[in-house]
Amino acid sequence: MAESSVNFLLEKLATLFEKDVHLFGGVREEAVYLRGELERMKAFLRIADTLQESDEELKVWVKQLRDISHETEDILDEYTLLQGHDHDHGRGIFGSLYRLGCCIKNAKACYRIGSELQAINSRIKEICEVHKRLRHKFRKAEQDPGSDDSAGNTWQDCRGDALLLDKSDLVGLDEPKNQLVGWLFNGSSGREVVSLAGMGGMGKTTLAKQVYDDPEVKKHFEVRAWITVNRSFKFGDLLKDMVQQLFKAIRRRIPQIVANMNDYQLKTTIKELLQNRRYLVVLDDVWHLYEWDAIKYALPSNGCGSRIMLTTRNADVASTTGVLCEGKAYNLKPLPPPESWDLFCRKAFQWNKCPSHLEEICKYILRKCEGLPLAIVAISGVLATKDKRRIDEWDMVRRSLGAEIEGNDKLKDLKKVLSLSFNDLPYYLKSCFLYLSIFPEDHLIERMRLIRLWVAEGFIEAKEGKTLEEVADDYLHELLNRSLMQVATTTPDGRVKTCRIHDLLREIIIPKSRDQNFTTIVKDQSLQWFERARRLSIHSTLQSVQPNRSVSQLRSLFMFGASENPSISKLFPSGLRLLNVLDLQNSPLEKFPVEVVDLYCLKYLSLRETKVKTVPRSIGRLQSLETLDLKHSNVNQLPVEILKLQRLRHLLVYQHEFVSYEHFHSKKGFKVMSNIGVLQALQKLCFIEVNQDGGTIIRELGKLNQLRRLGLLKLRKEDGKALCSSIEKLTNLRALSIASVEEDEIIDLQHLPSPPLLLQRLYMRGRLDALPHWIPSLPSLVRLSLKWSQLKDDPLIYLRYIPNLVQLELCQVFLGDRLCFRADGFRKLKILSMDKFDELRCIEVEMGAMASLEKLSIQRCKLLENVPSGIEHLTKLKVLEFSDMPVDLMKTIRTDGKDNWKVSHIPEVYSTYWREGGWEVYSIESMTDGEYCPLPSNPFSHELQTRWKSWK
Template sequence: MLVFDVIFNNGELGRHFDCLAWLSISQKFVVNNLLREILYSVKPDERNKKRTTRDDELTSELEEYLAQRRYLIVLDDVWEVDLWESLRKALPDGNYASRVLITTRIVDVARAADRNSTPYKLRHLDENESLTLLFQKANIPIGESGVQFRTDLNDVARQLTKMCAYLPLALIVLGSILSRRERTKNAWQRVHDTLDWHDEKAKRCSEVLLLSYVELPYHLKPCFLYFASFPEDHEISANHVIRMWIAEGFIPRDGRGNMEERAQNILDELLQRSLVQVIKKSWDGKCKTCRVHDLVRDMAVHEARQENFFTLFTKEDDDIQLSTQKVRRAMLQCSPPTNFGIHSKFARSLLLFEPYEYKLNFSGFRLLKVLSIVRVHFQENKFIDIIWLEGLIHLRYLGFRYCQLPLKFFSINFSYLKNLETVDFKGTDLSYASRIGTIYFFFKSIFLHSLWKVPSLRHVNFGYLLYGLPGRWSVPLRLASNEDHHKNIQKLKIGLFTARRCVKERWQNLKALLKQTKHLFFLHIVGDNHVPLLSEGTRDLSCHKTIQSLHLNGKWEDDLCVLNLEMLPTNLAKLTLFESGLNGDPMPVLERLQSLTILRLREYSFIGTKLTCSEGGFPRLQKLELIRLPHVSHWDIEKGAMPRLSHLKMIRLNCLQVLPELQNVPTLQNIVLDQDLYEISGRPDNQYKIRHILSVRQMKISGY
């Protein structure tokens, strides 16, 4: 599956399919979640919208969308025969050569999916392939032919691969262990002798995995075990788990760099040891989301229980009353009984995953540092006691991710939570917001004002919490501008929603706020349709050397519609402009930003007709998106421009009738085009411009 994963993600399949989706299926899957993930994969914009939870509505929406498209859906690691029947209706066969690929370890599952074909069985690796994989993971050269190995290590390496039963996962993890040992026969033989090989294949693999855990340095072990608290095959946000590590106290509060950087180093080491797998990477090349293999997770769960690191409650557990156990960390991954009560004097952490629409009676937990609740739909009369929540004075991490919260939630006074560092409401919505009018705005003001008074606050993610209202996901500037508690903030999305006469005052407030944020690296400023986004105040942005990612959403003042470097941070690595209305070509200015890696010009950010990229410009740019710039009719690319560009997206450039000189960018690997530009690229006079590009993919556009 690792090979197919690489093929799936390299962009080549985009030539043949309009829609692609890959889902990893756990043994305890929820059909509703799978339908939503398929929808998000084929319609990415839907991820930022409030979603229904009814299976039939999701099924109908998916069926309608996919009926006229050619799609490829991969269902990876299926365990239940009934899964395909649960999803079949949502995946129509419209005679467009669509495909659904199912991988499984159970022959009956494969046969049930298609009675008319014979399942394809993956063969085992042979000895040479196993040796190659082992030496690669051990960072030892194997020769150009792929079969020339270190003669002094050959014998012991062959013993190791044989004892691993040529299983890729065992070989990968074992190779990572050997990479930290001396490259001598005796050192490798000691690893061989450490393991108990006299058992079945699964046990052999488990022995290797256990050794990889035993050999972890002490400070890495709790961070690794924490991954086991997430459900099987769960796609884990790197930022999410890093902030939970910090709240738990796993990351030293003194040392080189800040805590987030030290936590990132720990995550990188776990990735290098092959205990954690990268799923997606962020714009700066760091891990964005990850997961652990189910066998690795099983080993971690076993070790966590042995060490009383956490207590995991699943559907298989008969007794899920926390009050009878002295648990240090409680992870609930099942739908509890209707009258389920949660109360403990000892727990430091409480994580709940998807117990839908049940009343949860909380009490105790006065020592909690982490409270994370995922996909719980609270009703007004079944919400957590606010007084209890405000009494958690040791709380450092508060998360309601992908939840549905009632108005009552906004009565919380965060000023009681003096140690709070992270507030995470990603994907969360406010129930019945449209029906409560001015009461909602009143509560929201108190809520945000008390939050910004917390001196220890480091991270705030509002998700959809302000859904459907001006400035969703953002903090109103008037509530955030006059407090002296923002020095630790690293990411900030802030809204400028005010009358035109107050613009100057608001920008002065923003300048004051930015001066307080000494560690700010992400800034997102949002305006509205009536007030120009930028004024003279933004010229000070160039002084903020810590800002690496900048997103400016809104129209600029008329006198600022020609870009200059004084408006931008000098160390900027990622820039997104949205509806800026720039008249002058921004490329001659932007190409002088020496650290710029990603550039997105979207939705009328430029309203001129010509773009020019000159020789030597954009020295580090790797990804460029030009989306809905309807007046651009010509784009010049000189030789030597954008020497590292690998990904290009061009959508809705309606006046562009000829492709730019893409042959001058030899590093370009992937292009995504809309239907019109895709047809233009297929003309004979344009073929020489894209001949060197690995993947030229058409994207069917909706919503523009």
């Protein structure tokens, strides 16, 4: 983590020099010296960050360097703040005198800053001496691993213990074991790779060992070898280990020459030994693709049905090897609750039942384990030593599980296994991962919120050809692939919507984050927190904030679940001069906090889901602001001063509004200024009302060539030509949402000469004379929503050839009585929703149409007499949902209905009805004598209840 701090500081120094800021008072000289020394120590930091936990002297050195980096960053930001402050206080003699006073004041401040940098450089010189000695120490340890100076050996790698587990420790392996054995036996005669992926502690090694030792597997493969690939493996030693195992497997003496072979000779020997034999090689704990690449050419594809089994924490390694080597990947899932409870009781109570007075505590602790076998075994082992009559001892573990993991020797292996994934991260991902500690337990983290926060914090490194947000999205997917984060929800077209972190990983990164002064989490008044806190996350109540604490170095402030009105000036009377991020989402704010406009460094401001109604004109002073999130607030108009925010990248001002089932407008946006085109950095602009001076505003939109997402409300027919002209210029557009001013107002988009090639999502709400000619030619389109189009011609004829369409929503789109899905259309479509086709009497699905369809929803088609003809051809359909449909149609598919055979292959068939502002859900089987019995609960009820809240 010190590497992250130093890199961030070096980037800031580089930016300072690039801007050619006039550095005086010794500032430039000291900054140049500091930059040079940090560059010299940078390479060693990568090693230091990994080994500091096993070497106290190294740990102290890393902490000192990190503190210096933070202090220097503060000094440079203070300097930049002084240089960039606007001191224009009018004209005339009084204005001149005021500016002169400011100049004198700033000159004094600059000399002070130069002195502070000089003091820091004195400390840097001391640290450099320690650095030289530590570097010599670790170079010596590398040359002689057995020496007293060697580091990193204080913890014994206990992953091998997974190979020695008793049968009593094995739960829930039968099904995945049978699957993997089947993959090893079946398939082609060529070499195939079977990958087993999952987060640390999931039981990958244990499962692989069960497969490896299976009697049928032993009989099937002539030669077997088990190779453990750890993070610090030496390739030559790995190859020698494999050669030795292979000679033993074929019962031949190991030649003495093997000890002196180079890597090429070892690979050649392995290949010769395996060339004509059916072999199974297990590569356990592969971290990176280069580890696989280093060995794959020694393992021949000999036409004997040989297999390689690979275990990894990195889903990208598993999927890539599977694709390149014609193999399969198995993602190991957490233990389900019944099996987790069974394993827990075996270890905690020696096969006995859990005492009733401890059951609630045990189930809470088990929920924190989230089905992770290593965690269940380790924590239940700790509890097994507790007195079962002392409920307070057990409750202590429940309340302080994080502290137990941190300090209990019996849990050190659990901590180490989970920490290995963190230690393996490149420095640029460590900051991003530690950042997750700001969110409360069980909090679903919105993907785009996290991405914008990472960008505002400066964690994202610029890459040519990509926006910072796109790079941040790559970071997020890398954390997901490494099993350090989990996908919680996805959008219908497959994008990650929310994610989460495993509870035990969170318990591990919170103390790590606290120790490194990265984030301070405040939940109660008893908790001590640093004077120099960098990020402060307040959970539940503002009463936990200690009054009059100095937070002059605070960079980010978050509030989660606060019930009191947060007054920043009262909470932090000394001010938040250097604050970059202020996230007050979902707090009970009623007025815009006026003190915010003095936070000149602020890059991210979220007042989402507050009751704020107006934004002051002084917001124009926030020259660094990149994200302004007012979504679901009561703001519907912004002051013209918003145009001064030239760095603004994301402007979100809208709220969902569900008035009734039949209501046309579902969103309220805001009125925008006619010269909005000056905000050249904008990437997301949602949702603007264009019915006032629409022509001018729409033409201005064409200047925003960085836009990725655009949302327009209240569009008029006469604005269509200007909008097409602007869309043609928005070459980076990924998502476009358009709603006409009234339900019968025509949207005229026929004037676009060529389709926006990168457009992925298109939402159109309003009447169409004809389907815009360019829509079927959108090569990147994955989601299309057309509502209230009232077309006279069947739109399916034109839409069926959109090559990558995954989700299609059609509401009151067609006035005819028959729709036909042709055999050659909608090849990739997975989700289809059809709503309010008032004249529709017949739907036909030809064989071969919609071959990938998984969910079909039909709503409010009052004249539809039968289920779609040919629905039986949709073999991948998992969910069929009817909403507010005629009861007579429903009777035809109940268990004794004439068309039941058509839907019998579909796992989930539901009928729903809108009743008094909510959905009632029924299964088809529950209908008897023409009446429905509501289901008490089912997995789709929450989705149905919330559907109209997100109605586009």
